[in-house]
Amino acid sequence: MAYPYASDREVRVISEYFGDxxxxxxxxxxxxxxYKGLEKALSMSPDDVVEVVKASGxxxxxxxxxxxxxxxxxxxxxYDRPHYLCCNADESEPGTFKDRELMRWDPHQLIEACLLxxxxxxxxHAYIYCRGEFFETNQVLAKAVEEAYADGIIGAxxxxxxxxxxVTVHVGAGAYICGEETGLMNSLEGRRGExxxxxxxxxxxxxxxxxxxxxxxxxxxxxxxxxxxxxxxYRQWGSEKSPGTKLFCVSGHVNKPGNYELALGFPLIELIxxxxxxxxDGNALKAVIPGGSSVAIxxxxxxxxxxxxxxxVAACGSMLGCASVIVMxxxxxxxxxxxxxxxxxxxxxxxxxxxxxxxxxxxxKILRRIEEGRGTEEDLDTLIExxxxxxxxxxxxxxxxxxxxxxxxxxxxxDEYLALIRRGERVGAA
Amino acid sequence: xxxxxxxxxPGWAGNTGEFQLSExxxxxxxxxxxxxxxxxxxxxxxxxxYMLEEKRPDAPLFEGPYQxxxxxxxxxxxxxxxxxxxxxxxxxxxRGHVSPETMDRVAELLELPRAxxxxxxxxxxxxxxxxxxxxxxxxxxxxxxxxxxxxxxMEAFLRYANTEPGxxxxxxxxxVVEAECLAGCGFPTCVQINSRYYENVQPLDVPKxxxxxxxxxx
Ligand SMILES: Cc1cc2nc3c(=O)[nH]c(=O)nc-3n(C[C@H](O)[C@H](O)[C@H](O)COP(=O)(O)O)c2cc1C
Ligand code: SF4
Ligand code: FES
Numbered sequence: 001m002a003y004p005y006a007s008d009r010e011v012r013v014i015s016e017y018f019g020d021x022x023x024x025x026x027x028x029x030x031x032x033x034x035y036k037g038l039e040k041a042l043s044m045s046p047d048d049v050v051e052v053v054k055a056s057g058x059x060x061x062x063x064x065x066x067x068x069x070x071x072x073x074x075x076x077x078x079y080d081r082p083h084y085l086c087c088n089a090d091e092s093e094p095g096t097f098k099d100r101e102l103m104r105w106d107p108h109q110l111i112e113a114c115l116l117x118x119x120x121x122x123x124x125h126a127y128i129y130c131r132g133e134f135f136e137t138n139q140v141l142a143k144a145v146e147e148a149y150a151d152g153i154i155g156a157x158x159x160x161x162x163x164x165x166x167v168t169v170h171v172g173a174g175a176y177i178c179g180e181e182t183g184l185m186n187s188l189e190g191r192r193g194e195x196x197x198x199x200x201x202x203x204x205x206x207x208x209x210x211x212x213x214x215x216x217x218x219x220x221x222x223x224x225x226x227x228x229x230x231x232x233x234y235r236q237w238g239s240e241k242s243p244g245t246k247l248f249c250v251s252g253h254v255n256k257p258g259n260y261e262l263a264l265g266f267p268l269i270e271l272i273x274x275x276x277x278x279x280x281d282g283n284a285l286k287a288v289i290p291g292g293s294s295v296a297i298x299x300x301x302x303x304x305x306x307x308x309x310x311x312x313v314a315a316c317g318s319m320l321g322c323a324s325v326i327v328m329x330x331x332x333x334x335x336x337x338x339x340x341x342x343x344x345x346x347x348x349x350x351x352x353x354x355x356x357x358x359x360x361x362x363x364x365k366i367l368r369r370i371e372e373g374r375g376t377e378e379d380l381d382t383l384i385e386x387x388x389x390x391x392x393x394x395x396x397x398x399x400x401x402x403x404x405x406x407x408x409x410x411x412x413x414x415d416e417y418l419a420l421i422r423r424g425e426r427v428g429a430a
Numbered sequence: 431x432x433x434x435x436x437x438x439x440p441g442w443a444g445n446t447g448e449f450q451l452s453e454x455x456x457x458x459x460x461x462x463x464x465x466x467x468x469x470x471x472x473x474x475x476x477x478x479x480y481m482l483e484e485k486r487p488d489a490p491l492f493e494g495p496y497q498x499x500x501x502x503x504x505x506x507x508x509x510x511x512x513x514x515x516x517x518x519x520x521x522x523x524x525r526g527h528v529s530p531e532t533m534d535r536v537a538e539l540l541e542l543p544r545a546x547x548x549x550x551x552x553x554x555x556x557x558x559x560x561x562x563x564x565x566x567x568x569x570x571x572x573x574x575x576x577x578x579x580x581x582x583x584m585e586a587f588l589r590y591a592n593t594e595p596g597x598x599x600x601x602x603x604x605x606v607v608e609a610e611c612l613a614g615c616g617f618p619t620c621v622q623i624n625s626r627y628y629e630n631v632q633p634l635d636v637p638k639x640x641x642x643x644x645x646x647x648x
Contacts, residue, residue, distance in 0.1 A: 003449060004446040004448065004449055004616075004617075005446055005448050006448050006449075019449045019451065021451070021455040021458075021460060021461065024458065024461045025461065082508075091613045092610070092611055092613065093611070094572040094573050094574065094610070094611040094615065095573060095574050095611070095615050096611075096613060096615065097613045097614055097615045097616050097617075099613070100613045100614070104458055131613065132519070132554075132556045133556070133612055133613070133622060134613070135480060135481070135625035135626070136457050136458055136459075136625070136626065136627065137458070138474075139458060139462040140458040140461060140462055141474075142471075142473070142474025143461060143462045143474070145471065145473045145474055146471040146473065146474060149471050149473060150471075154473070166473065166506075167473060168473050168474075168506045168507075169473060169474050170515070170516070171515070171516065171519060172515065172554075172556075173515050173518065173519065173554035173555070173556040173557060174554050174555035174556030174557075175553065175554050175555060176610065187515065188512060189509075189511060189512050190509075190511035190512045190513065190514035190515060190540075190542075190550065191511075191550060192549060192550055192553040193553060193554070194553075208508050208509070208512075249615065249616060250616065251574035251577075251615040251616045251618065252573075252574055252577045252578070253577060253578075257615075257616040257617070257618075258616045259616065289573075293572075293573060293611075324615070326573060326574055326577070326615075328577060332577060336576075337573050337576065337577065340571070340572060340573055340576050341572075341573055344572055344573075344610055344611070347610060348610065350553075
């Protein structure tokens with residue numbers, strides 16, 4: 001049941017109970033099969049659990065698409081020091097709204113997943129770093145955690161297995177950069193959420209200086225299903241390199257925006273035309289951002305031939321990211337929207353690195369100038385050069401995220417920039 | 431920009447025809463109910479911060495039930511520093527904003543340098559560094575909402591409250607600010623008022639929402 005709309009093209013693995021308030025309660029969740037995957041995992045060795053996840057080909061849903069089983073296998077295979085699991089529930093990438101739905105409709109799925117992952121990486125404590133703005137979601141999640149503690153699912157003796165695992169909901173305080181894994185760890189330690197330089201990598205020295213794994217909510221939620229049904233079962237969907245299902249957050253100018261869980265590789269145009277009920281007012285498609293605000297914009301032609309998996313989107317010059325599909329129709333003012341995204345990065349830059357701190361605000365200022373009709377053609381070259389210099393020169397990739405939307409929009413919608421610039425010239429001359 | 435994207439549900443996003451849910455069910459209120467101040471397991475100790483309508487800048491910090499919550503928070507982390515954010519959340523819940531005095535008090539409590547606590551507090555946008563109105567209205571104007579007319583919604587709130595962005599209306603009821611993406615992008619425009627999300631908000635809904643707030647507090 002995708003919420004708030006449903007489609008029969010969906011494959012509902014992790015979103016099955018969206019829109020079903022009973023799934024929130026422990027009883028309801030158990031009746032719906034929650035904690036079966038965990039039970040099975042506890043009967044296996046931690047390393048076998050990691051192997052199953054590895055074999056399933058599950059990739060990180062937080063944006064980078066890193067293979068999850070491989071990430072888990074980097075953790076030390078002993079209990080010498082405390083290990084930690086951090087569930088990244090800081091969801092703040094513009095266009096992304098899946099983790100909030102996963103937590104507020106099916107909190108026990110996430111709790112089960114955190115326990116399972118903790119077991120696999122030998123962690124005794126899982127922190128769910130939840131975005132501070134999610135007050136309502138936090139209440140739901142915290143209540144579910146309490147219920148699970150009371151039932152002996154979390155705590156000193158997880159489901160009678162003799163293993164001790166705690167789960168804590170940790171609430172952030174409003175900073176996009178705390179979604180970056182090392183920023184998240186600093187924030188969890190009670191510091192400014194400034195990303196750290198790597199190495200050391202989290203699996204060696206993460207939160208509180210201990211081995212740590214950071215995973216997105218959606219990534220974790222898939223794991224219990226994989227363990228319960230097997231890697232082959234998960235591979236029935238998607239492709240060799242991008243197996244499984246994924247939540248697509250569709251927003252913008254479609255008739256039925258929402259979260260839809262689809263097999264990876266689903267054609268983008270069918271997602272818009274069929275699943276989402278087409279473009280609003282029957283308007284023509286102009287552009288699509290396939291993976292949240294930090295990936296390249298596609299024009300309508302590219303969107304028509306794009307298949308939604310990691311490789312398919314890359315073949316169209318963009319990135320799947322966290323599959324936040326932002327759809328724009330012919331009435332869209334591209335320059336304004338790109339400026340709005342740039343302003344977001346300028347606001348959210350943590351300020352540690354000069355190219356990022358200065359670059360994001362200059363890009364925004366130049367775009368604003370163009371938007372207001374005071375730009376020049378050289379400004380476009382400046383934007384390209386500036387954003388190019390922001391790639392690969394900073395501690396984290398927030399800085400790199402500005403280049404794709406700015407550069408792709410200039411190359412694909414140059415006419416719009418030029419129209420604003422030329423109109424400006426005429427106004428100036430008159 | 432106006433279109434016929436189905437904005438049928440001012441205030442919440444549940445009744446699309448395919449889902450006939452009550453507002454409480456969509457929000458999860460029917461599951462959680464009203465959280466008791468002192469209730470709950472320490473695991474949620476991130477406390478259950480809430481942005482209360484009543485803001486009492488001079489209220490004592492960490493007394494009675496708040497002391498309980500503080501004690502629980504401290505059990506959840508390997509060191510005191512890690513409790514800083516949850517404790518600041520709690521302080522803001524009690525007082526409505528985090529003043530320099532509040533920061534100093536928290537520093538003392540967690541045995542951290544004062545300057546350190548100030549540095550951390552000012553890093554995060556959710557800590558109000560100065561007092562806000564009874565209702566803190568945060569309008570998302572980021573891309574997905576912007577495509578569906580968020581600037582007009584922002585404008586409507588400002589007009590109704592008769593105030594400037596970031597400022598509080600004369601009678602102290604409304605502080606209106608522009609916010610970054612609230613992760614409700616499929617239900618544009620997404621607006622957060624105190625602790626609560628209002629989704630699918632259109633300019634026309636604004637007076638209704640504000641009147642309801644004044645009358646019922648939510
Ligand atoms: C600036 C920035 C913001 C990020 N925000 C998030 C986020 O909100 N949620 C998330 O899950 N990952 C986010 N990430 C990705 C994380 O750093 C990390 O890759 C992810 O949590 C790993 O989990 P996964 O392997 O399950 O995808 C962000 C990365 C960057 C650079
Ligand atoms: S790239 Fe930007 S956000 Fe990332 S660490 Fe540097 S300044 Fe901070
Ligand atoms: S863009 Fe408005 S909530 Fe995400």
